[in-house]
Amino acid sequence: MNKIYLDYVATNPLHPEVFEAMAPYFKEHFGNPLSIYEPGMHAREAIENARECVAALINAKPKEIIFTASGAEANNFAVKGIAYANQSKGKHIIVSKIEHHSILNTARFLEKQGFAVTYLPVDKYGTVNPADVEKAIIKETILVSVIHASPEIGTIQHVEEIGRIAKQKGVIFHTDAVASVGNIPVDVQSLNADLISFAAHQFYGPKGAAALYVKEGTRIVPLIYGGIQEGGRRAGTENVPAIVGMGKAAELAKRDLRKRIEHVKALRDKLVNNALKTDKVLLTGHPDKRLPGHASFVVEYIEGEAMLLLLSAKGVYAASGSACSSKALKASPVLISIGIPAHVAQGSVVFTLGEEITDNDINYFNETFPQIISRLREISPYAKGWEGTEGSACTAQK
Amino acid sequence: MNKIYLDYVATNPLHPEVFEAMAPYFKEHFGNPLSIYEPGMHAREAIENARECVAALINAKPKEIIFTASGAEANNFAVKGIAYANQSKGKHIIVSKIEHHSILNTARFLEKQGFAVTYLPVDKYGTVNPADVEKAIIKETILVSVIHASPEIGTIQHVEEIGRIAKQKGVIFHTDAVASVGNIPVDVQSLNADLISFAAHQFYGPKGAAALYVKEGTRIVPLIYGGIQEGGRRAGTENVPAIVGMGKAAELAKRDLRKRIEHVKALRDKLVNNALKTDKVLLTGHPDKRLPGHASFVVEYIEGEAMLLLLSAKGVYAASGSACSSKALKASPVLISIGIPAHVAQGSVVFTLGEEITDNDINYFNETFPQIISRLREISPYAKGWEGTEGSACTAQK
Amino acid sequence: MYSAKVMDHFSNPRNVGEMPDADGIGTEGNPVCGDVMKIYIKVKDNKITDAKFQTFGCGAAIAVSSMVTEMAKGMTLDEALKITKASLAEALDGLPPQKMHCSNLGADALHKAIEDYRNKQK
Amino acid sequence: MYSAKVMDHFSNPRNVGEMPDADGIGTEGNPVCGDVMKIYIKVKDNKITDAKFQTFGCGAAIAVSSMVTEMAKGMTLDEALKITKASLAEALDGLPPQKMHCSNLGADALHKAIEDYRNKQK
Ligand SMILES: Cc1ncc(COP(=O)(O)O)c(C=O)c1O
Ligand SMILES: Cc1ncc(COP(=O)(O)O)c(C=O)c1O
Numbered sequence A, B: 001m002n003k004i005y006l007d008y009v010a011t012n013p014l015h016p017e018v019f020e021a022m023a024p025y026f027k028e029h030f031g032n033p034l035s036i037y038e039p040g041m042h043a044r045e046a047i048e049n050a051r052e053c054v055a056a057l058i059n060a061k062p063k064e065i066i067f068t069a070s071g072a073e074a075n076n077f078a079v080k081g082i083a084y085a086n087q088s089k090g091k092h093i094i095v096s097k098i099e100h101h102s103i104l105n106t107a108r109f110l111e112k113q114g115f116a117v118t119y120l121p122v123d124k125y126g127t128v129n130p131a132d133v134e135k136a137i138i139k140e141t142i143l144v145s146v147i148h149a150s151p152e153i154g155t156i157q158h159v160e161e162i163g164r165i166a167k168q169k170g171v172i173f174h175t176d177a178v179a180s181v182g183n184i185p186v187d188v189q190s191l192n193a194d195l196i197s198f199a200a201h202q203f204y205g206p207k208g209a210a211a212l213y214v215k216e217g218t219r220i221v222p223l224i225y226g227g228i229q230e231g232g233r234r235a236g237t238e239n240v241p242a243i244v245g246m247g248k249a250a251e252l253a254k255r256d257l258r259k260r261i262e263h264v265k266a267l268r269d270k271l272v273n274n275a276l277k278t279d280k281v282l283l284t285g286h287p288d289k290r291l292p293g294h295a296s297f298v299v300e301y302i303e304g305e306a307m308l309l310l311l312s313a314k315g316v317y318a319a320s321g322s323a324c325s326s327k328a329l330k331a332s333p334v335l336i337s338i339g340i341p342a343h344v345a346q347g348s349v350v351f352t353l354g355e356e357i358t359d360n361d362i363n364y365f366n367e368t369f370p371q372i373i374s375r376l377r378e379i380s381p382y383a384k385g386w387e388g389t390e391g392s393a394c395t396a397q398k
Numbered sequence C, D: 001m002y003s004a005k006v007m008d009h010f011s012n013p014r015n016v017g018e019m020p021d022a023d024g025i026g027t028e029g030n031p032v033c034g035d036v037m038k039i040y041i042k043v044k045d046n047k048i049t050d051a052k053f054q055t056f057g058c059g060a061a062i063a064v065s066s067m068v069t070e071m072a073k074g075m076t077l078d079e080a081l082k083i084t085k086a087s088l089a090e091a092l093d094g095l096p097p098q099k100m101h102c103s104n105l106g107a108d109a110l111h112k113a114i115e116d117y118r119n120k121q122k
Helices: A018-026 A038-057 A071-086 A101-112 A130-136 A159-168 A240-275 A304-313 A335-337 A359-377 B016-025 B038-057 B071-086 B099-111 B132-137 B159-169 B240-275 B303-315 B333-337 B359-379 C003-011 C059-072 C077-081 C085-091 C097-102 C106-121 D004-011 D059-072 D077-081 D087-093 D095-104 D108-119
Strands: A065-067 A092-096 A118-120 A142-143 A172-176 A195-199 A208-216 A281-283 A294-299 A348-352 B065-068 B091-097 B116-120 B140-144 B172-177 B193-200 B210-214 B281-283 B294-299 B348-352 C024-030 C033-046 C047-055 D024-030 D035-044 D047-056
Touching: A038 A065, A038 B281, A038 D059, A065 A071, A071 A092, A071 A142, A071 A172, A071 A195, A071 A208, A092 A101, A101 A118, A101 D047, A118 A130, A159 A172, A159 B091, A172 A240, A240 A281, A240 A294, A240 A359, A240 B016, A294 C003, A304 A348, A304 A359, A304 C059, B016 B240, B038 B065, B038 B240, B065 B071, B071 B091, B071 B099, B071 B140, B071 B172, B071 B210, B071 C085, B071 D059, B091 B099, B091 D035, B099 B116, B116 B132, B116 B172, B132 B159, B140 B159, B159 B172, B240 B281, B240 B294, B240 B348, B240 B359, B294 D108, B303 B348, B303 B359, B303 D004, C003 C059, C024 C106, C033 C059, C033 C106, C047 C059, C059 C085, C059 C106, C085 C106, D024 D108, D035 D059, D035 D108, D047 D059, D047 D077, D059 D108, D087 D095
Parallel strands: A092 A118, A092 A142, A142 A172, A172 A195, B091 B116, B091 B140, B140 B172, B172 B193
Antiparallel strands: A065 A208, A195 A208, A281 A294, A294 A348, B065 B210, B193 B210, B281 B294, B294 B348, C024 C033, C033 C047, D024 D035, D035 D047
16 A cells, blocks of 8 residues: 655654664763763763754754754743743733644743733734734734744745834744754755744654754843753753754754755645535635645545545545544644634644655545545535534533 | 763763664654654654653652753743742742853853852861751742762762752752762652753763653743643654653663672772872862762862863863863852862863773773873973962953 | 443444434434434334434534433333443443533434424324 | 963973072962962073972963073073063963963063062162
8 A cells, every 4th residue: 555644743753864874872872971081072072062053943043052852842932941041121021823732831831920911813824924013013022923834734934024014123032943944945044033943744854853053242031040061052962963963853843845846846846736526625724835744634514534534544644633533632723823714624634745745646646635535525414414503612512 | 082971971982772762753753742643642642751751760759850951941941930939938049159051050040030059168078967957047048959970070969958858848958969960870759849850861861852840749830831841841843763762771771780880880980090190280179979970179289171171182171160161261150169270270170970981991091191191281481389479369361 | 542342333323314204213413513413213013113213413412312322222112211321331331521411412413302292292 | 272382391390499508589370360480590791591480270371480590590680670571472372362461470480589689689
């Protein structure tokens, strides 16, 4: 059977060259990078080399890179670290409604600690209007955090513009670029961001290594206190092999970015064009200003998890924002934010492509997907329409 | 040249069987454990298997294990997580003066957020008197955190007793067991701790995987917010290979613990007995109630970093708590806490053994160490005594 | 995640479809929550002679629908009223805990269909 | 961490030891901070004819002591007073930043030894 992984936004397979780069740091060069003897210094150098490669990927200085263990950690670090460092100036934070949970739930935690948070709306494409950011900034505002690209609907924000506004108003700007760095060009010089989160496993690097870019001169309070690793800003014995892997993955991403984008974009367009031929299948997110390998839909009258299971039985691995497919049993707040009715959001399905995907894979997919849709619609009581049930809210069952 | 790694307390080499267990999870089983398709579910199962092995090592239930990326993260999570979960009950915390920086600096952060912290003294062996814990507990006390075993002086605390007192007083008890779990028996049933931090790289497991044991029913606020990984208590895409490695390392530690202890203890005793034959070399920490592979000394009239460098030139890799060898340029607060004068603390040196160390290694070491001491004493202006300089404080130079 | 039995009933659901001449129809669930089941029964001499379903929902919901119609066929109405969430889950070799409550609506939908039939007899 | 030159001067320090008949002695540093240097000089016709040192301290401190005594030998007193932290670090192909201030006491100790010599001449 064909096995077609179409969930690159969840995580990427490790690039073989990345694994090769990491391998010696598990057993051979296992020393603690803080040590002053040779095995430790070897590890230290490897980390600093990786820092250079990671910095180069986003055109930053090496000392502006702080390694973390995940994108979620980088996001928590950015938001709490800036909040605590600047609470004497003010306690107001601005985020968008389509942030990742690692931003939204951190914002909610800060609300409990006495901070005020403004949640910015988005338009039907999931785009934040920079003018809304400008309007939301008050004297007490210390931080604006807006996601760079959405993993659920692929939409890319006007971060340069938002960053310009924040800078003009003297407010720190963070962008969660976990879904974008390594997949589209990100340059700190033009992005106008003071902090940027990104993760290696989103560009063929290992799990366990991510980073927060912190612009030189930006004060931040640590999330993880302890020793003097990462210049005292993030403690804990460094995960040397993972950091080395992130360095290698960054080097490859920088080298191959344009080629990768062309490859996935062409195949993604072919996938989207075919999917939209089926009745009542809608593209979610922005039609053009979106991640090049990202295709997301709602398919009316059927449910996402059921689609995923049937796709999986055909060897196609994908994701959904439906309530059933999330372990939290709630439909994606992102889909609700862009105005998709809750019952239609249940038909969410997300396909994300990577460099291993071939034209043949997409041909196979394009044959399979409509079959699965019609099979599930045959089972559905709504195959002929929603029958006016769409108004009722979901409360009782959970 | 001989290469003798005597810094197991900094980090351990990865066990070959552990690496073997991890290997398939880098490329082959790279799926995101949250996904519902086969590659993701395979990763999910691997994590849950690892959780069982890790729980078994300390006789806990699998659901009481929360994976983190480092010992420092587990410590930050424990202290902040309990503090924020219980701040409505009271804002007083008790820690010892010889905690790891990841506890001490977290406590200092909480002081800035309005918490009060009591720092308990230790005796000349570095032992906290359980009676002091009892006396320090007030109505507002919500947490006692005392390290299980010190990485710097090896001393093991009376945690069972401290845990009993805390439980009796209705206060939550955390112990930082990063230096002990996997090296001595740790059983949550007898330890009376509500939370326990430990890290895989301290028992031949990988860097990048550690855990916080949280006793069933103990409420804790996340350090890293986001998705529903780890039951919503620690977000971020799981570092699957590292977690799998921690599981394997736990399994091996449980199986081999007694053998490992016997091995390192015999060799450590031989090392200590020989070292103490040299004049003005003192063992730091408790003579018996200490980690079995742990030997720590202060060598008068000479400085630790210089010893490390000469040892390293002879292929012996060790650690020191001297100001010069720390990147923070401060003598270890632990040595000061046990009453070692600051100038004597400069002569700190720590040797920690592991299962690869042989009797021949120790013979070589025992020959080398006294030579290095006398070589540095030949250079020292203090070779005949401290000349009454010991009173002055160190201020100007930093 | 799902047992082999769930996967079998999901992938090859039994008794799918509308039943234009049904004696009783029961609908349970809410599309906003992601699961709706519609169960049709034919009744003769107090016995369920045929059952069909239409379901909008996840894998568990479809498997439960398939299983409940299979179980109901041949039962008396009183027997069928004894089918519960638990007995359905058991017949499917278990359901993941988070699916027990939101997707396991088969018994409720069936009971509503029986009620509907009985109301029509009055 | 350290340059090859530092490691050479640390591992094979030149001019180690006491000088019982020194013309000037200078001590700088504090054992509580971890570094103390004691520099001895012999002076003839305003020139340093010999220099020795005793040092308690880290690798950098020992290497700096060795280097400063090597450099001083043969210099006039005025030349020797021009030796600085920076010129010593340069002669050693650099020192790690955190060692520049706390372990690089060689120039100060030497200058103190020269002062001591001059005071004795008065
Ligand atoms: C007692 C103790 N606590 C905490 C830590 C920090 O652990 P990690 O370096 O894994 O973050 C260490 C490190 O060795 C330790 O010995
Ligand atoms: C936009 C975005 N932010 C944050 C995260 C969290 O990253 P991680 O899973 O590495 O913690 C993700 C995960 O994919 C993401 O897509």
